[in-house]
Amino acid sequence: MARSWATLGVDLHLEPAGSGGLRRGLTDALRDAVRTGRLAPGTRLPSSRSLAADLGIARNTVAETYAGLVAEGWLTARQGSGTQVAMRVPSASSASSAQRGRAGAPPSGPGLAAPRRREPGRPAHSLVPGIPDLAAFPRAEWLKAARRALATAPFHALGYGDPRGYLELRTALAGYLARARGVHADPETVVITAGFSHGLGILGRVLRGRGVRTVAVESYGLDAYRRLLQDAGLATPALPYDELGTNPMELGDAGAVLLTPAHQFPMGVPLHPDRRAAVVDWARRTGGLVLEDDYDGEFRYDRQPVGALQGLDPDRVVYFGTASKSLAPGLRLGWMVLPPSLAEEVASAKGRIDTVGVMEQLTLAEFITSGAYDRHVRSARLRYRRRRDALTAAVTERAPEVRVTGIAAGLHAVLRLPPGTEQPVVQAAVWQGLALHGLSFYRHPQSGAEPQDALVVGYGTPPDSAWAGTLEALCRVLP
Amino acid sequence: MARSWATLGVDLHLEPAGSGGLRRGLTDALRDAVRTGRLAPGTRLPSSRSLAADLGIARNTVAETYAGLVAEGWLTARQGSGTQVAMRVPSASSASSAQRGRAGAPPSGPGLAAPRRREPGRPAHSLVPGIPDLAAFPRAEWLKAARRALATAPFHALGYGDPRGYLELRTALAGYLARARGVHADPETVVITAGFSHGLGILGRVLRGRGVRTVAVESYGLDAYRRLLQDAGLATPALPYDELGTNPMELGDAGAVLLTPAHQFPMGVPLHPDRRAAVVDWARRTGGLVLEDDYDGEFRYDRQPVGALQGLDPDRVVYFGTASKSLAPGLRLGWMVLPPSLAEEVASAKGRIDTVGVMEQLTLAEFITSGAYDRHVRSARLRYRRRRDALTAAVTERAPEVRVTGIAAGLHAVLRLPPGTEQPVVQAAVWQGLALHGLSFYRHPQSGAEPQDALVVGYGTPPDSAWAGTLEALCRVLP
Numbered sequence: 001m002a003r004s005w006a007t008l009g010v011d012l013h014l015e016p017a018g019s020g021g022l023r024r025g026l027t028d029a030l031r032d033a034v035r036t037g038r039l040a041p042g043t044r045l046p047s048s049r050s051l052a053a054d055l056g057i058a059r060n061t062v063a064e065t066y067a068g069l070v071a072e073g074w075l076t077a078r079q080g081s082g083t084q085v086a087m088r089v090p091s092a093s094s095a096s097s098a099q100r101g102r103a104g105a106p107p108s109g110p111g112l113a114a115p116r117r118r119e120p121g122r123p124a125h126s127l128v129p130g131i132p133d134l135a136a137f138p139r140a141e142w143l144k145a146a147r148r149a150l151a152t153a154p155f156h157a158l159g160y161g162d163p164r165g166y167l168e169l170r171t172a173l174a175g176y177l178a179r180a181r182g183v184h185a186d187p188e189t190v191v192i193t194a195g196f197s198h199g200l201g202i203l204g205r206v207l208r209g210r211g212v213r214t215v216a217v218e219s220y221g222l223d224a225y226r227r228l229l230q231d232a233g234l235a236t237p238a239l240p241y242d243e244l245g246t247n248p249m250e251l252g253d254a255g256a257v258l259l260t261p262a263h264q265f266p267m268g269v270p271l272h273p274d275r276r277a278a279v280v281d282w283a284r285r286t287g288g289l290v291l292e293d294d295y296d297g298e299f300r301y302d303r304q305p306v307g308a309l310q311g312l313d314p315d316r317v318v319y320f321g322t323a324s325k326s327l328a329p330g331l332r333l334g335w336m337v338l339p340p341s342l343a344e345e346v347a348s349a350k351g352r353i354d355t356v357g358v359m360e361q362l363t364l365a366e367f368i369t370s371g372a373y374d375r376h377v378r379s380a381r382l383r384y385r386r387r388r389d390a391l392t393a394a395v396t397e398r399a400p401e402v403r404v405t406g407i408a409a410g411l412h413a414v415l416r417l418p419p420g421t422e423q424p425v426v427q428a429a430v431w432q433g434l435a436l437h438g439l440s441f442y443r444h445p446q447s448g449a450e451p452q453d454a455l456v457v458g459y460g461t462p463p464d465s466a467w468a469g470t471l472e473a474l475c476r477v478l479p
Numbered sequence: 480m481a482r483s484w485a486t487l488g489v490d491l492h493l494e495p496a497g498s499g500g501l502r503r504g505l506t507d508a509l510r511d512a513v514r515t516g517r518l519a520p521g522t523r524l525p526s527s528r529s530l531a532a533d534l535g536i537a538r539n540t541v542a543e544t545y546a547g548l549v550a551e552g553w554l555t556a557r558q559g560s561g562t563q564v565a566m567r568v569p570s571a572s573s574a575s576s577a578q579r580g581r582a583g584a585p586p587s588g589p590g591l592a593a594p595r596r597r598e599p600g601r602p603a604h605s606l607v608p609g610i611p612d613l614a615a616f617p618r619a620e621w622l623k624a625a626r627r628a629l630a631t632a633p634f635h636a637l638g639y640g641d642p643r644g645y646l647e648l649r650t651a652l653a654g655y656l657a658r659a660r661g662v663h664a665d666p667e668t669v670v671i672t673a674g675f676s677h678g679l680g681i682l683g684r685v686l687r688g689r690g691v692r693t694v695a696v697e698s699y700g701l702d703a704y705r706r707l708l709q710d711a712g713l714a715t716p717a718l719p720y721d722e723l724g725t726n727p728m729e730l731g732d733a734g735a736v737l738l739t740p741a742h743q744f745p746m747g748v749p750l751h752p753d754r755r756a757a758v759v760d761w762a763r764r765t766g767g768l769v770l771e772d773d774y775d776g777e778f779r780y781d782r783q784p785v786g787a788l789q790g791l792d793p794d795r796v797v798y799f800g801t802a803s804k805s806l807a808p809g810l811r812l813g814w815m816v817l818p819p820s821l822a823e824e825v826a827s828a829k830g831r832i833d834t835v836g837v838m839e840q841l842t843l844a845e846f847i848t849s850g851a852y853d854r855h856v857r858s859a860r861l862r863y864r865r866r867r868d869a870l871t872a873a874v875t876e877r878a879p880e881v882r883v884t885g886i887a888a889g890l891h892a893v894l895r896l897p898p899g900t901e902q903p904v905v906q907a908a909v910w911q912g913l914a915l916h917g918l919s920f921y922r923h924p925q926s927g928a929e930p931q932d933a934l935v936v937g938y939g940t941p942p943d944s945a946w947a948g949t950l951e952a953l954c955r956v957l958p
Contacts (some may be wrong), residue, residue: 135634143626148620155614155942158807194834196672224831328637328838353701355673358809360836463634 019350022057026065033103034074044431045083094423095432124232124331124433124469129266129412129458136380142363142373149362153402157362162355164347167194176368177321179295182307191342192356194332196293196322199227202349203318212255216443218246219447220267225258233352238444244272248279256289261309264444266456268406268414270306283316290317297326298377301385315339323364326377326413331360384411387459387467394471397477411460414439421479422453428477501536502711513553513564523910524562549568554686582742603912604949608745608891608937615859616807620851623841628841636841640833643826644671645840651847652814656800660776660784663793668822673811675801679704681828682770683711691734697725698926699746704737717923723751725759735768740788741776745921745935747885747893749785761797769796775804777856779888780864794818798909802843804890805856810839842924863890866946873950878957890939893918901932907956
C-alpha cells in the first residue's frame with residue numbers, strides 16, 4: 001500500500017518497500033516534487049528527525065535520502081540553515097531515469113476538502129477548513145445502526161432504487177430538518193445525493209436546461225463550486241461583500257444565487273436578517289431561485305442556530321445539507337430539499353436509478369430515527385466549542401495583533417491579520433509542516449471586495465490527540 | 480410510509496393509512512392507473528384475495544375498493560370472468576377530484592433493473608432479468624466485513640477521497656480480477672464507480688471529449704445504456720447479430736464498441752473466439768476502444784468461465800465489472816479497469832473527489848480479501864445453477880414447443896417461442912401477475928436482425944421462497 005504525506009503542503013507519494021525500498025521511494029518523490037516545481041527553489045525541508053517521525057520511518061532513511069539528493073544537486077545543506085531545495089536544480093533530462101508516470105500530474109487544485117488526486121495523506125498538522133475531526137467519527141454507533149437497519153430492511157431495498165433516494169432516509173431527514181433547521185420538508189421533495197457537489201452539479205444542469213445563464217455567488221467561497229456551475233454552462237459573477245455580509249441587492253439578471261446564509265463560508269457570519277428578506281423578495285419578484293448551502297448549520301455555540309432560509313419560502317429556495325461536516329465526508333451523503341415544481345426534474349437529472357448506495361442510506365436513516373445523530377451532533381458541538389474557546393484564548397494571549405472573528409458557529413474561524421502578513425504567515429506555516437489556508441484562497445477572482453489579510457482556520461480538522469500540538473504550531477507562525 | 484406493488488406489471492403507489500386510509504389510497508391508485516392508461520381497458524384484475532395477500536391488507540378492503548370502483552364505472556365485474564377494467568371509463572373530468580400530482584407521470588421506462596420513479600415494489604412474481612436474488616444477500620457476512628474494515632481503517636480514510644476510489648479496494652479488485660477473470664489490472668488503473676451506468680456515462684463523456692462521435696453497440700442490449708451514450712453526444716448504431724453472436728466486422732468509423740463478450744446480454748452466448756480476436760484487431764488497427772461489460776462473468780456453470788477480453792489487450796479494452804449481480808445493485812459499486820493512457824482522464828472526469836461512499840468500499844475490500852466474496856459467489860453459483868436446471872426441466876416437460884437457450888452462464892435464459900407468440904405470452908403473464916420481458920424489449924430499434932419471438936427469463940430474480948411459484952406461473956403462460 002502506498003503512503004503519502006503533506007508536511008510541506010504538497011503531497012509526495014511513497015511507494016511500498018516492495019517496489020524498491022522506502023529510501024528509493026522517498027528519493028523519487030522528492031526529486032519529482034523539485035523537478036515539477038511543487039517544491040520551489042529555496043524551500044526549507046523539515047529536519048530529518050521530524051520528517052522521519054511524520055512518515056513513521058527510520059531517521060537514517062531520511063538522512064540518507066537527503067544526502068543523496070544533495071549529492072545529485074537537487075538539495076543544498078548548509079550549517080545552521082538546514083536542508084533546502086537548491087536554487088538551480090539539475091536539468092530535466094538528468095532526472096528522466098527517475099521520472100514516474102504520475103510525476104507530471106498537476107498539483108492538487110484548491111477546494112473545501114483540499115481533495116487530492118492520490119490517496120489522502122496525513123499532514124503533520126492541518127487546519128485546512130471543511131473537514132470535521134475524522135478520528136471522532138462514531139464508528140461503534142454507526143455499525144450498530146448499520147446492523148439494526150440491515151436486520152429489518154426488506155430485501156427489495158437492496159435492488160435498484162428510486163433516484164430520489166431511499167424513502168426511509170428521506171422521511172427521517174424531512175423530520176430532522178423540520179425540527180433542527182426549520183426546513184419545510186416533505187419526503188417527496190427530498191433528493192439524496194453523494195454530497196453537496198453532486199447536488200450542485202445536478203441542479204446546475206437542470207437550471208441551465210431551463211434557460212438560466214447566470215448563478216450569482218458570494219465574494220468569498222469555494223472555487224470548486226464556481227467551477228461546477230461553470231461546467232454546467234453558467235456564469236458565476238460575485239455579489240458584493242460588506243460589513244453586513246454578502247449583499248444580494250445587485251443580482252442583475254441572475255436566475256439563481258448560491259448562498260451560505262446560516263454561516264457564510266468562509267467569513268463565518270450569518271446573513272443579515274434584512275438581506276435574508278431581500279433575497280427571498282428578489283426570488284419571488286423575478287422567479288429566481290436561492291440555493292442555500294447549509295453545510296454546518298448544526299454547529300452553533302452561543303445561541304440558537306439561525307434557521308434555514310428555506311423556511312421563508314420553500315417554493316423559491318433549494319436547501320442543501322450534508323453529512324460531510326456532521327459525520328464524515330467519506331460517507332458521501334448529502335440531501336436537497338426542493339421546491340415541488342423542481343423535485344421530479346432534479347430526480348430525473350440525477351438518473352433513472354439511485355446512484356447513492358443504499359447501505360449508507362439505510363444506516364443514516366436508522367442513525368437519525370434512533371436519536372444517535374442528535375447525540376453525536378450534541379457531543380461534537382461541545383468538543384468543537386471547547387476548541388474554539390482554546391483557539392480564541394491562545395491567539396488573544398500569544399498574538400494580540402490578530403483578531404479572531406466568525407466564531408459563533410461552525411468548525412472554522414477567521415483570524416484577521418495585520419496588513420501584508422497573510423502570505424508570509426501561510427508560507428511560514430508550510431515550512432513548519434502546518435497546512436493552512438489564507439483568506440485569499442477563497443476570494444472570488446472578480447470580487448470587488450477589498451482584499452483583507454486573514455487566515456481561515458479549520459479548528460475542527462485535527463484529531464483530538466493532535467489538537468494541542470496543532471494549536472501550538474499555529475501560534476508559532478502568527479505575527 | 481408508502482407501499483407500492485406491481486402485481487399487474489404496473490406500479491400502483493399506496494399512501495399510508497394516515498392520509499385517508501388504505502381503501503382510499505388503493506381506490507385512488509387504481510383509478511389513476513385506469514385513467515392514465517397504465518391499466519388498459521379489458522385488463523383482468525387479480526382476485527381480491529390474491530391482491531390482499533400481495534399487499535398484506537385485509538381482503539375486505541380490496542373487495543370494497545373493487546365494489547366502489549365498479550359503482551363509479553371504472554371497473555366491471557362479471558360472474559366467471561372476475562373484475563376487469565371497464566372498456567369505456569368515465570371522462571377525465573369526473574376523476575379530477577381524485578387526481579394526484581404524480582398520476583400523470585410517465586410509466587417506468589425500460590431498463591435492466593426496470594427502475595421505477597417510485598420506491599421499488601414487490602411484484603407478485605418477477606422474472607425480469609438483471610437482478611440477483613436479493614433475499615440471498617449475505618447480510619451477516621457483509622456486516623462482519625464492515626465491522627472488521629471499520630475497526631482497522633485509518634481515520635483519514637473517512638475524509639474526501641481519491642476520485643479513483645479507495646486504494647485498498649482497488650488493490651483487492653486488481654488481485655481478484657486477475658485471478659478470477661484474467662484481467663490485467665493494476666490498482667493505479669482501476670476506477671471505482673457507483674455501478675456500470677455511472678462508469679459508462681463517464682467514459683462516454685471522455686470519449687466525446689476526445690473527438691469520438693460513434694460508439695457501436697450490439698443488436699440486443701439495454702436501451703438505458705444506449706441513451707447514456709447518446710446523452711454524451713454519441714451515436715449508437717447497431718452491430719449485426721447472427722448465429723455466431725454479435726458480428727463486430729462492420730464497425731465503420733466507430734471510435735469504440737460496447738460489448739458483453741463473456742455472456743451476451745440478453746442472448747446469453749459468449750462472443751465467438753474469431754470475433755474476440757477480430758474486435759481486438761480492429762481496435763489496434765484503428766486506435767478504437769472496446770468497452771467490455773462483464774456484468775455476470777462469475778456465473779458460468781458447465782465449464783471454466785470465458786476470460787475477460789481485456790486480457791487480450793489491456794491497452795485497447797476498458798473492462799467494466801459490478802457488484803450488482805454478484806451481490807446487490809443497492810450497493811452501487813462497480814469498477815473500471817482502464818488502459819493506462821485513459822486512467823487519469825477518466826478519474827478526473829469522475830470528479831475532483833471520490834463520489835462513491837467509502838464505507839461500502841472499505842467493506843467490499845475486506846469482503847474480497849477475507850475470501851467471503853469467493854465463498855458467496857460459489858454458493859450463489861450453485862443455487863442459480865439448480866434454478867437453471869429446474870427451469871430447463873420444467874419448460875422441456877410442460878412446453879415442448881419452447882426451446883431454452885443461453886443457459887451456459889449468468890442469471891437468465893432465453894426461451895425461444897413459436898412465431899407470433901411473444902406478445903400474447905407477455906400479455907398473459909402480466910394478467911397472471913408475473914413480470915416478464917420479451918426479447919423485443921431488448922432489440923435495438925435500428926437492428927437489422929430478424930425479429931425473433933422469445934422471452935428473457937431472469938431466473939435469478941425471485942427469492943428462494945417464491946421460486947417454485949414463479950416457475951409454475953411461467954409454465955402456465957407458455958404456449
